Amino acid sequence: MNVLIVYAHPEPTSFNAALVARAKAALRAAGHTVTVSDLYADRFDPEAGRHDFSTIADPDRFHYQSEQVLAARQEAFVPEIAREQARVAAADLLVLQFPLWWGGPPAILKGWFERVLAYGFAYVDGRRFDTGVFKGRRALLSVTTGGTTARFGPHGVYGEIEKVLWQTQRLTLQYMGYSVEEPFVAYGAPRVGDEGRAAYLDEFARRVVEAAAKPVDRRTDEALRESVPADAWAQTR
């Protein structure tokens, strides 16, 4: 299996970094191919804009989806985006590793969603959820949080974790067609001590290897590209 880990934490000695290192080692030991997109180390640019493309669909009015679908057709994404799209297209299993900041992914990862998962590449009208472009592939969220399980429980102040992760699980990954695994959540990560964190690392290694062992139905890049309807551009206006 090809596994892509998209990782968003600025500190190389962080627990997030340790989770990535452990997952990578466990997956490789199980015979899988692993690529890591380290967004902070790569200085990934989170800001959507005309600098995403070498083409211009409309010079007078910037409509992001219209620019994206034209670039998808003409293979006119800038190298940073094209590289990430090639990684996503090649991945059977997509793992997102990040700390919950203000209840969601860091801006650098949100910007990766916006710029890389472009209209015409990751979704088009009529190809969402059960008919999504990435239908048949798997995705796994792995998040760390200072919050305890009680705070994310039914009566917790933060709300249930399913609700907290809804934007990413439902409106991003499932939207694209991915079969989404139960999220891996390291609750109270700064408070559980070295032993608690060691247990989290073991559990995460087990979870990623388990996810990578499940069957996928992987489509080719060509099929993805052909699936963009001819009038997709017009539909986004």
Added chain:
Amino acid sequence: MNVLIVYAHPEPTSFNAALVARAKAALRAAGHTVTVSDLYADRFDPEAGRHDFSTIADPDRFHYQSEQVLAARQEAFVPEIAREQARVAAADLLVLQFPLWWGGPPAILKGWFERVLAYGFAYVDGRRFDTGVFKGRRALLSVTTGGTTARFGPHGVYGEIEKVLWQTQRLTLQYMGYSVEEPFVAYGAPRVGDEGRAAYLDEFARRVVEAAAKPVDRRTDEALRESVPADAWAQTR
């Protein structure tokens, strides 16, 4: 009333821009003071990092909250962040205007949350939700989406709007102590025609003026700064 509108859309002729212009005019006509933070026009940097601060709490390991609370004490935020914090501190009513992208705020606004709403400025341990630093002030989310009301209904594929906006409403604004108004949502904004959009503009003008007319309990910047406990820095380790 002092009103701060934080606005995140890259296109000046967008419907989001029209909503901001209309709200600004309506609020000024009602006698309020309005400031707009136009994140794309200002080229706001969404990426959290050491470049946020002129101080360094720990040169060996970058722990964002530790760096933030030190900068909050020593007033060592870079000018871009200090300016936005001053605007937030001065605002009785905070309005966030953005298009729903992947179910949430654009990365540029998520980065504004991370960098501007710093530990030691916007929240500290023991001062969250009902005891939040901004308790007594008001906030209003205004979002546009291509999705129709049916898609955000109880059986809609996107889930109920309360769940979609949970991260921003609950885990950001209420977390800081804000009293959060019912969100203003322009459903199907690209599909409702000029008449539909004109109705949305009228409704939004009414909503912001209504929100600005409600009483607030505004604390001073000095009180905010004094409220940071002496051991806050240690607590974040």
